[in-house]
Amino acid sequence: MRKSSFPYFQAALIMNIIELNHYPVKSMRGVAINVADFSPIGLRHDREWLIAQANGAFITARKLPILLHFHTETHAGSLKMIAPDGDSLSVYSKDYTEIAPVQVWQDTFTAYSGDTAADEWLSAKLGQAVRLFWLGERSTRLLPPDTPLSFADGAPFLLTNAASLADLNAILGEHFDMNRFRANVVLDGAAAWAEEKWRRIRIGTTEFELFKPCKRCVLTTIDVHTLEKHPQQQPLAYLAKHRGAVFGMNMRTRQSGVLRVGDSIEIIE
Template sequence: MGSAASSALMGLGLALPPSAPFRASWLWAAALGLAAAAALGAASWSTSGRRWRWRWRRRLQQVGTVAQIWIYPIKSCKGVPVNEAECTELGLRSGNLRDRFWLVIKEDGHMVTARQEPRLVLISITWDNDQMTLSAPDMNDLVVPRTLSSANAIRDCRIFGADIQGRDCGDEVAQWITSFLKTETFRLVQFETHMAPRKSKEIFHPSVQNYEVAYPDCSPIMMISEASLSDLNTRLEKKLKMEQFRPNIMVTGCSAFEEDTWDEILIGSVEMNKILACPRCVLTTVDPDTGIISRKEPLETLKSYRLCDPAEKHIYKSAPLFGMYFSVEKIGSLKVGDPVYLMTQ
């Protein structure tokens, strides 16, 4: 008993005096108590409740700085730049302005994005006094009701084959979007927090970590470095804006594609885990200023040097990779100018 107590205390940096063997019993109890306290102090539960996170061995290495933050309220419409935001498990928010909490659908509930209707990128959103106003070329501005009536229908929607619900925003908004796009009848729905989000296992293969989203393609957060865009622009005749790739966070102060290597990061009080690279599609070929889709660049150039490792073809297939998806492990807030830290053991 005495030697066991001594060993336990030495493990905590404390030595048992030779003249005190009679105190071995209470020292043994003290050792166990101190060890337990040390263990509990070193560990904390992640926000998502998925696992214990051991922090005491972690080191922080600054790898960049937040240069810009965007919230995209309506999927495929223009983003709203913000200086700071809360980061929830479902993505960024600023007050009641939420990232991709509104979705354009067909009458049968299937989602509509700029892949099918490129002119969606021309709809801009102003958020003022907790009120969303839509603007588009040759259209009068329209205020979207801040609070939807419980009488508004809840619609069943489909996003990439997964089921999700949304509250219909009403006939006036539907007529406005339909009049602007001029192709068929569309409606706008809003996700409400009591509704069931889409789960990651419905989006990716089961080995990807467990998280949830509302209407984003794949994850709560997408991040790209300014250097990665600069690298791509050196290979293109027509230079592109970051808005063409629709990230939530743009990082400066790092090398091109360094974000590919950030497994766990800390920004402000927010901890994020890397999920996967962002596989790019024809949406990147929609000009955000004209709403014209080319179906060529930047995809063709990206395919020349940003394809996945052959071992990952079952995930990405032939899509080029640009930007990284992250899940939110610890909710909090972040702002422009915040350092981006890589967390390592």
């Protein structure tokens, strides 16, 4: 048995994954999965498609909350998008061959455009001119020094803790779902907010570095079911005042492998 360097009372906890989620199109609804292949860029199919303005500048549900009501399905080489009205459209990565510049936050890099019919369909559904971009087989965007990055905000993986959310809900006297926080990996079995003190964890045989707390934005104030914003801007208002706006931890790894719901988590550092 490996010996953890973390204090014994934390190492004795039994922690495991209770949710895995990927988000094939940035800002569209997440997809819960039981098993996920992963590599240094993140979970397979996570944030590999992007909706942007004509010039490639990214668009998210912060400005267009209706994106949260679009469902997606991924298949080999294809993506199916299902609009809130039930209309659907499938696109194929093989049709995305035109190299084009895109921008996510301060990062400008190249991705692929191609299916103008998809652009027109999305523009009609969203009420403004947009384009759909595919990341490609390899990303040209890097998280320094050398970690490939998808269309995610700033990290390949986002980890959250069920106990932290339970504590937050108890403090605020309201019920906020974890889906507001758009995590890839949700764990159970740890003390509330303990994840903010970890630097390295092991899931299966893979080590992950928790390299940065995740600072939250206005998206957490939007009810994903009704699309209504919280009148007191919760839970962001509390997090900003008392926790530096942090909820969850950004992670990265140099390895590839498979994650499964139920996998145990070990604190290394």
